[in-house]
Amino acid sequence: MNDRPAGPADSPAALAAALRSTGYLADDGLATATFLAMQMNRPLFCEGEPGTGKTALAQALAQVLGAKLIRLQCHDGIDASQALYDWDFPRQLLHLRALEATAGSGALDTDAVEASLYDPRFLLARPILEALQTTPSVLLIDEIDRADDEFEAFLLEVLTEHAVTIPEIGEIRATVPPLVVLTSNRTREVHDALKRRCLYLWLDHPDLQREIEILHSRLPGIPERLAAQVAGAVRALRQADLLKPPGVAETIDWARALQLVGASHLDVDSAAATLGAVLKYREDADRVRKQLDTLLAS
DSSP states (O other), X not given: OOOOOOTTOSSHHHHHHHHXXXXXXXXXXXXXXXXXXXXXXXXXXXXXXXXXXXXXXXXXXXXXXXXXXXXXXXXXXXXXXXXXXXXXXXXXXXXXXXXXXXXXXXXXXXXXXXXXXXXXXXXXXXXXXXXXXXXXEEEEEETGGGSOHHHHHHHHHHHHHSEEEETTTEEEEOSSOOEEEEEEOOSSOOOHHHHHTSXXXXXXXXXXXXXXXXXXXXXXXXXXXXXXXXXXXXXHHHTSOOSSOOOHHHHHHHHHHHHHXXXXXXXXXXXXXXXXXXXXXXXXXXXXXXXHHHHHHO
């Protein structure tokens, strides 16, 4: 197995600059952890509140590396077959009928027929197998905290060996291991066995200045005053004990919505008209709408 190519970044600072070119602004800690994961050939386990940029990091890394982003979205009840592979039964059945038709009255070799049914051409690669077979690739295992213990245990071998075994075919091993990014919103604790195989990174919401920079990066031309007001208002919303505090994506959506309605700054009327871009629960919107004066003054 070959090591992963170093890519365009040979230092944390160079990686931060490369990520910045995609619109993703990384601080020193994030850039260093990600750089080390790439150099040490280890998965990067990103944990933090929703909307802090964990998934976006994997997307930005794929751009930086010129790699295919392959996403495995975890959920309650996910099992290995949904992550690894399945057999294309309809195509196998058609193949079997074709063999029977061409054989005519002659007897088929049962062993040969069975072997032909489990040919790689009938294999449906799911995200993990696809990532092992694709070079270069970034494998995003999103929201691992939604999966159960058994699925975590299944991942241990894959993340360590970069290989899977298909009984009918044998072992499939990555020639170049994918860069793996796991994310967790910490709805439950992920087991230590999985964490030990990864480099760990906790992501907080960006501070005020970085969030303003993100707005300028994602929305070129946004007025300085509007960017500062939106970032400040979102910061206040995150401290307001809402059901769903806004993430960075909502910050960008809100600023873009304000621009689309022609607002050059944030006031009570424009904020009330565009709250749906930043708040996703009726209870949060009702509560904030009554306190907009206070919110915008903070």
